[in-house]
Amino acid sequence: MSDIVCAECGEPAELKCSACKLVAYCGKEHQKKHWKTHKILCRPFEIAEDPEIGKCLVATRDLKPGDTILAELPVVYGPRPHMVEEGPVPCPGCCRLIIGESSARCEGCDFPICNPDCKGLKDMDKHGHECMILGLRDIRAINGLHEFYRQDVLLALRCLLLQNRQPKKFAQLMEMESHMERRGENTEVYKDIESRVVSYLLDNFFAPLRILEGRSGKQVLQDVSRETIHKICGIIDVNALEINQDAEVSALYPTAYLMEHSCVPNTTHLFENEPNGYKITIKAALHIQSGEHITTMYTHCLWGTQARREHLRETKYFSCKCKRCCDPTELGSYLSALRCIGTDGEPCGGTQLPIDPIDDDTEWACDKCNVKLTNAEVCFLVNGIGEEVDNVQLSNPTVRELDALLNKMLTFLHQNHYHVYAVKHSLIQLYGYQQGYTPSQITDDCLIKKATMCRELLDITRKVDPGNARLPLYLGVILHELYLANWIMIKRKWDRGIKTKVKSVVLMLQESQHCLEQVREVLKNEINTPAGEKLISLIETSTKEFNKFIERNKIDLSAPIKEKAKEDETENEETKENGT
Numbered sequence: 001m002s003d004i005v006c007a008e009c010g011e012p013a014e015l016k017c018s019a020c021k022l023v024a025y026c027g028k029e030h031q032k033k034h035w036k037t038h039k040i041l042c043r044p045f046e047i048a049e050d051p052e053i054g055k056c057l058v059a060t061r062d063l064k065p066g067d068t069i070l071a072e073l074p075v076v077y078g079p080r081p082h083m084v085e086e087g088p089v090p091c092p093g094c095c096r097l098i099i100g101e102s103s104a105r106c107e108g109c110d111f112p113i114c115n116p117d118c119k120g121l122k123d124m125d126k127h128g129h130e131c132m133i134l135g136l137r138d139i140r141a142i143n144g145l146h147e148f149y150r151q152d153v154l155l156a157l158r159c160l161l162l163q164n165r166q167p168k169k170f171a172q173l174m175e176m177e178s179h180m181e182r183r184g185e186n187t188e189v190y191k192d193i194e195s196r197v198v199s200y201l202l203d204n205f206f207a208p209l210r211i212l213e214g215r216s217g218k219q220v221l222q223d224v225s226r227e228t229i230h231k232i233c234g235i236i237d238v239n240a241l242e243i244n245q246d247a248e249v250s251a252l253y254p255t256a257y258l259m260e261h262s263c264v265p266n267t268t269h270l271f272e273n274e275p276n277g278y279k280i281t282i283k284a285a286l287h288i289q290s291g292e293h294i295t296t297m298y299t300h301c302l303w304g305t306q307a308r309r310e311h312l313r314e315t316k317y318f319s320c321k322c323k324r325c326c327d328p329t330e331l332g333s334y335l336s337a338l339r340c341i342g343t344d345g346e347p348c349g350g351t352q353l354p355i356d357p358i359d360d361d362t363e364w365a366c367d368k369c370n371v372k373l374t375n376a377e378v379c380f381l382v383n384g385i386g387e388e389v390d391n392v393q394l395s396n397p398t399v400r401e402l403d404a405l406l407n408k409m410l411t412f413l414h415q416n417h418y419h420v421y422a423v424k425h426s427l428i429q430l431y432g433y434q435q436g437y438t439p440s441q442i443t444d445d446c447l448i449k450k451a452t453m454c455r456e457l458l459d460i461t462r463k464v465d466p467g468n469a470r471l472p473l474y475l476g477v478i479l480h481e482l483y484l485a486n487w488i489m490i491k492r493k494w495d496r497g498i499k500t501k502v503k504s505v506v507l508m509l510q511e512s513q514h515c516l517e518q519v520r521e522v523l524k525n526e527i528n529t530p531a532g533e534k535l536i537s538l539i540e541t542s543t544k545e546f547n548k549f550i551e552r553n554k555i556d557l558s559a560p561i562k563e564k565a566k567e568d569e570t571e572n573e574e575t576k577e578n579g580t
């Protein structure tokens, strides 16, 4: 009999707490009962204070990839701030995107809604409470919908509304970092928030509220000062996490917000839409040793160091000095590297890298010749190319157009540069699909090119995101496209009679199988996202097709490639097999 006993009743137990694995229970019921006591001890981290970072989370025991670090519900959540000025808007009840112009309206406040039965409309933690305030504006808009109904202020309003209903949560929120010292009256961000959020709320809703409060003698909201609204907007900008599932939501979490940034984060997180909010679960993405800081990523993993650091400085007010930022090669990925143009227009074949990547005025030097570039020259070149890439990508380009752009870019940029990565990632999703390149039309050369690009992208993606913390969808697409490139080629070769006696076919089959196995693992935290769901369904179809082929042709992929296997298909005429 097991000598592990239930922490609640002392009876033999087998069910271990999945987070800390330090206590066990005889069943779910006792685990639930014991949670109040255990939750204080359960967490595998402590909150520490760092002179540079502020409060942060530090592991108190070793963690391995996949271990749960924390799971919690938000203090508050709502439609994402800083929305685009046109297009669909979030329903204030459920945050799902709707077409404001043609949608139903909330009977309380007239804001566009998904439908009058939306459960969130009456829920006091969602639209229920704010609706009373929003309904105080008596005029109704026919035109200028986006100016009149500003769903992007609703999260700030929900934060303000906590002060009377849930003062503890409000206090928790106001403890968070707002960086008001960097968002003073003369800053652009202050002016933007002042006109977009503060004046909008004060003029339209809080002014009539104050009149009403005066008449009734009852205070609904204590503090609606400009200062407090600005601080709340600072707190949202610095701490809110974005949730991109069925809706565009931002949420503030009571503990998760303490995770510091690293451009090589050691955690990943997923969200589950539960009746009382979007639960976040944070898991280790890499091995984390006791004493190590627990990190996440606040910026874009596929941007080069200068772009990431600038973004972090402007939005989160600090200069990143993580190991990726400090390494001129960005962990061997060469994501920011340029090709050296050499002297007299003759490229030397070398690579230009920043001498000191965390110095904003760094010089760039070639690893082969003595050509140096100023940072201003590099920025001018990279930004110019970036704009061209954006314009071409937005124009729904053909394979030819993207191919031409890629060739042009490769004169100046390293083959792994992040702008090149973006173009290649688009190209691999056009080869095999676009008219002229469908599976029956695409040439062998293009298929080889697609597979080669996929392998290059895989290598870069793994270097910049070793824990698959930030790029599961990118990686999932690459793995699936590599599988498809191989699959079309395998079928072609098979039809030509070139079968498993040729080494390249066996290698392609093995790589295809490996891709399908890996992609399922890579996407395991993406089951709740629409893009993840779609990709997983495509992969299921591909897996069935592949397995059927393997079975039908009695192929044993675990067997070592036979010594006798021919190196290439030029010898195929002799290798034709019958009937398999």
Ligand SMILES: C[S@@+](CC[C@H](N)C(=O)[O-])C[C@H]1O[C@@H](n2cnc3c(N)ncnc32)[C@H](O)[C@@H]1O
Residues within 6 Å of the ligand: 052, 053, 054, 055, 056, 176, 177, 179, 238, 239, 257, 258, 259, 260, 261, 262, 316, 317, 318, 319, 320, 321
């Ligand atoms: C979401 S908050 C994290 C909690 C915060 N440290 C606190 O004390 O409340 C983000 C802020 O933490 C600090 N921070 C996070 N990661 C950092 C890093 N890698 N280096 C320096 N400061 C960092 C910055 O001030 C940033 O604006």
